[in-house]
Amino acid sequence: MEGMTQSPAVATTQTEPDALDARDVSVTFTSHSRSLVALEGVDLRMRRGEFVCIVGPSGSGKSTFLMAVDGLIPTSGGVIKINGNVTTTPGRDRAVVFQEASLFPWRTVLNNVAYALELAGVAAAERHHTARELIKLAGLEGFESSYPSQLSGGMKQRVNIARALAADPELLLLDEPFAALDAQTRESMQSELLRIWDERRKTALFVTHQIDEAVFLADRVVAFGARPAKVVQEWTIPFARPRSIELKQSPEAHAIERQIWQVVHREGSRVSEK
Ligand SMILES: Nc1ncnc2c1ncn2[C@@H]1O[C@H](COP(=O)(O)OP(=O)(O)OP(=O)(O)O)[C@@H](O)[C@H]1O
Ligand SMILES: [Mg+2]
Secondary structure: OHHHOOOOHHHHHHHHOEEEEEEEEEEEEEEEOOEEEEEEEEEEEEOOOOEEEEEEEOOOHHHHHHHHHHOOOOOOEEEEEOOEEEEEOOOOEEEEOOOOOOOOOOOOOHHHHOHHHOOOOOHHHHHHHHHHHHHHOOOOOOOOOOOOHHHHHHHHHHHHHHHHOOOOOEEEEEEOOOOOOOHHHHHHHHHHHHHOOOOOOOOHHHHOOHHHHHHHHHOEEEEEEOEEEOEEEEEEEEOOOOOOOOOHHHHHHHHHHHHHHHHHHHHHHHHHHH
């Protein structure tokens, strides 16, 4: 068996394209003859199945970067590749979860989750089957016929995550998905997200202001600097998985959080000087 460690699996891993390969990405917003450089020279690569969190001061371009990766905002420079393919427009290989659960109020949980499959022309029986599985995965069994207005904030975000997974995307883009939740619900959603991510092994790019959240969730945390943003520093988060919420109380987690906080704080003061 020893000799088999040089297996073809290793070679495959080496040649497999990155799930995300963003190089030298710039975004400039122009309106009323004024232009604002939001991103300049952002480089970010993610292996398949990796969980990366982006932190950084408000206005540093985190959401802009996520939207550029999703193809909703045009880039003014650089190249974004998903699975080795250059991309400039939205596609089924990516799905976004926002802070505000953007569910259709007139659709049931089942039909919200099945929405992407409906768009893709998947037959009703099959899309409902897939949606029911995802609803179960998200811990919402029994709520298939409920409407969004009948759900709590945390439940809505569970539906949103299930909905994002429905089209089986390569890359999940999450922009402060738990920011509107109370602290307790937020912590349980962090654990739930890791459980779901572990089961489905998606590549996840997650923006947050909460440094403890980033350290708990991520394989790697990257910090965006003051505008025009780029990656100013990154940390590999060494904690084994599966992770339990107690990790957040450990001195090791606190030590990394402190380092990250210092960088974000420094960059935040640079923003306010502008
Ligand atoms: N559609 C737009 N048109 C013009 N400027 C924009 C647009 N969207 C964002 N910006 C500007 O780009 C910069 C980056 O904004 P962005 O929303 O990406 O920051 P962020 O890091 O996500 O901030 P926050 O942490 O507050 O969510 C800001 O200066 C913002 O005003
Ligand atoms: Mg934002």
